[in-house]
Amino acid sequence: MSDTTTGGPPRPLSVGDIVVGPNDLLGEWVAAQITSIDANWKKVGVLDLNWSGPVPSSTDDLGVIEPLVLTHNSWNGRLSYVNCDWVLPRSFHVLGSLPLIHEQPSNSYTSIWTVGYQLARQRAWDRGERDWNEPGELEMTHADLANALADGAPVQSDVRSLKSTALSEVDCLRIVSTFPNLTRLALGGNLGQVTNAGMLNKLGRLRDLFISNLFGMTKSDCLLPIEIPNLEYLYLDSVPQEYASAMRSRWRSEAANGTSVSITKARKPEWVQENLENPLRDWDGREHISSGRFKKAVAQFKKTRSEVFEALSAEPDETTLGRLEDLGRDYAGAFNRLDGRSPFIETEEREELFAALASVIDEFELELGRPLAAERQALLSGVEEARDW
Numbered sequence: 539m540s541d542t543t544t545g546g547p548p549r550p551l552s553v554g555d556i557v558v559g560p561n562d563l564l565g566e567w568v569a570a571q572i573t574s575i576d577a578n579w580k581k582v583g584v585l586d587l588n589w590s591g592p593v594p595s596s597t598d599d600l601g602v603i604e605p606l607v608l609t610h611n612s613w614n615g616r617l618s619y620v621n622c623d624w625v626l627p628r629s630f631h632v633l634g635s636l637p638l639i640h641e642q643p644s645n646s647y648t649s650i651w652t653v654g655y656q657l658a659r660q661r662a663w664d665r666g667e668r669d670w671n672e673p674g675e676l677e678m679t680h681a682d683l684a685n686a687l688a689d690g691a692p693v694q695s696d697v698r699s700l701k702s703t704a705l706s707e708v709d710c711l712r713i714v715s716t717f718p719n720l721t722r723l724a725l726g727g728n729l730g731q732v733t734n735a736g737m738l739n740k741l742g743r744l745r746d747l748f749i750s751n752l753f754g755m756t757k758s759d760c761l762l763p764i765e766i767p768n769l770e771y772l773y774l775d776s777v778p779q780e781y782a783s784a785m786r787s788r789w790r791s792e793a794a795n796g797t798s799v800s801i802t803k804a805r806k807p808e809w810v811q812e813n814l815e816n817p818l819r820d821w822d823g824r825e826h827i828s829s830g831r832f833k834k835a836v837a838q839f840k841k842t843r844s845e846v847f848e849a850l851s852a853e854p855d856e857t858t859l860g861r862l863e864d865l866g867r868d869y870a871g872a873f874n875r876l877d878g879r880s881p882f883i884e885t886e887e888r889e890e891l892f893a894a895l896a897s898v899i900d901e902f903e904l905e906l907g908r909p910l911a912a913e914r915q916a917l918l919s920g921v922e923e924a925r926d927w
Contacts, residue, residue: 545577546575546577547575547580547582547624547625547626548624548625548626548793548794549625549626549793549794549795549796550632551572551575551582551624551626551632552572552575552635553572553573553574553575553638554571554572554635554636554637554638555571555572555632555633555634555635556569556570556571556572556587556597556600556603556632556633556634556635556636557569557570557571557572557584557626557630557631557632557633557653558593558594558630558631558633559627559629559630559631559653559654560629561590561653561654561655561657561658562698562721563654563655563658563672563673564590564654564657564658564661566590566591566592567590567591567592567593567594568586568587568589568590568653568654568657569586569587569589569590569594569600569633569653570584570585570586570587570653571584571585571587571603571605571636571638571639571640572584572585573585573619573638573640573641573643573644574621574643575624576621576624579621580623580624581621581622581623581624581647582621582622582623582624583619583620583621583643583644584619584620584621584622584651584653585605585617585618585619585639585640585644586605586606586617586618586619586653586654586656586657587600587603587604587605587606588604588605588606588607588657589601589603589604590654590657594633596633596634597633597634597635597636600633603636603639604639605617605618605619605639605640606618606656606657606660608656608659608660609660609663610659610660610662610663610664611663617640617644618656618657618660619640619644619646620644620646620647620648620652621643621644621646621647621648622648622649622650622651623649623650623651623798625793625796625797625798626651626796627651627745627770627771627796627798628768628769628770628795628796628797629745629768629770629796630651630653630796649771649773649798649800650746650771651770655672658672672699673698674696674697674698674699675697675698675699676694676697676699676700676701677700677701677702678700678701678702679702679704680702680703680704680705680706682702683702683705683708686716687708687709687712687713687716691716692716693715693716693717693718694716694717695717695718695719696719697717697719697720698719698720698721698722699720699721699722699723700713700717700720700722700723700724701722701723701724701725702724702725702726703724703725703726703727704726704727704728705725705726705727705728705730705752706727706728706730706731707730707731707732707733708725708727708730708731708732708733708752709732709733709734710732710733710734710735710736710737710738711733711734711737713737713738714737714738714740714741718740718741719743720741720743720744721743721744721745721746721768722744722745722746722747723738723741723744723746723747723748724746724747724748724749725748725749725750725752726748726749726750726751726752727750727751727752727753728751729751729753729810729813729814729819730751730752730753731752731753731754732749732752732753732754732755733754735754735755735759735781736758736759736760738759738761738766739761739762739765739766740765741766742765742766742767742768743768744766744768744769745768745769745770745771746769746770746771747761747769747771747772747773748771748773748774749773749774749775749777750773750774750775750776750777751775751776751777751820752776752777753777753778753805753810754778755777755778755780755781756778756780756781756784757780757781757783757784759781759784760781760784760785760788761785761788761789762788763788763789763792763797769789769792769797770796770797770798771797771798772785772789772797772798772799772800772801773800773801774800774801774802775800775801775802775803776802776803776805776820776823777801777803777804777805778804778805778807778810779804779805779806782801782804783804785801786799786801802823803822803823809822816836816839817839817890817893817894817897818832818835818836818839818890818891818894820890821835821836821887821890826882826884827882827887831876831882834876835873835876838869838872838873838876839894842865842868842869842872842895842898843898845865845868846862846865846895846898846899846902846917847898847902849861849862849865850862850902850910850913858913859912859913859916860916862913862916862917862920863916863917863919863920863923864920865917865920866895866916866917866918866919866920866921866922866923866924867920867921867923867924868920869891869895869920869921870920870921870922870923870924870925870926871924873891873925873927874924874925874926874927877926877927881927883927887927888927891921891927892918892921895917895918895921896914896918898917899913899914899917
């Protein structure tokens with residue numbers, strides 16, 4: 539049981555509770571049982587139930603309680619069962635409490651409550667719909683989004699969920715005008731710029747908002763609970779410090795009403811300016827990377843970048859490719875040492891280190907106006923030969 543007065547979930551929850559809420563995909567209410575509460579990780583076990591129907595007034599309205607067993611795609615009879623953020627979304631409420639119908643813990647983790655999503659997928663599968671896609675869900679490239687927001691583009695009132703990443707710029711006024719009925723919006727950039735962010739207050743149906751690596755927002759753009767009364771998830775990562783502070787101040791108390799708030803990596807203007815040409819900037823503030831290692835990593839990248847530019851700027855001869863291989867080996871060796879006895883370079887960081895080095899060649903190719911395939915191969919081959927990560 540949770541003790542809601544001393545560090546329990548912001549909205550009272552106890553093991554055994556049956557929680558219910560509306561689901562847009564099914565057009566009915568859905569249900570789940572709380573199987574565990576972890577105060578250290580602020581997670582609760584959420585076991586989906588095989589039920590949907592009209593608004594229930596008691597647990598008796600659910601009939602025989604049984605977990606949702608998934609057989610669609612490759613689930614092979616597993617339960618729809620995950621550990622979620624312990625903030626009960628505001629559209630849900632506790633219907634009552636029943637003995638646990640499944641006591642084993644779940645090994646799956648997520649932040650977002652998705653009660654009803656797997657039930658909708660399973661029922662579509664049972665109807666023979668093997669290529670089911672969530673209605674109203676749209677994921678767009680930055681180029682496609684720019685076209686969708688262009689002058690004269692049609693309004694897309696049927697779109698409920700919009701996701702777009704790698705944005706260099708985006709106008710929220712155009713998003714609101716083009717997609718007026720959004721309930722979920724996820725925008726990611728590469729130090730991209732946002733204009734008219736305050737217009738998101740016009741999306742009165744919005745439930746989930748995710749913004750990362752985008753800038754240009756100020757405290758005057760803050761979303762207001764009175765304007766966005768249904769917001770259940772507010773996730774901001776690597777955004778302007780001024781905007782992050784205003785949003786945190788406005789929304790942190792809303793956890794008690796069912797809004798899960800995560801605001802990380804609030805960036806000062808100086809940080810943005812310093813990191814415009816730093817492909818490893820996302821390491822700053824990453825949980826398992828210390829500030830000291832981040833600074834050493836950036837210093838090493840800058841050193842290697844300068845040396846590669848020097849090698850490529852010289853008149854090419856028979857030693858050029860060998861020199862680039864040596865620089866690749868030096869780069870790998872430096873990060874071998876930095877990784878040291880307590881390794882931090884995992885799959886994501888390894889890919890980012892290669893991408894950072896490749897961006898140096900990309901930059902020089904753009905300057906020369908011609909490909910440097912052999913030079914790229916020599917540099918990256920040197921890394922592969924020497925790296926331990």
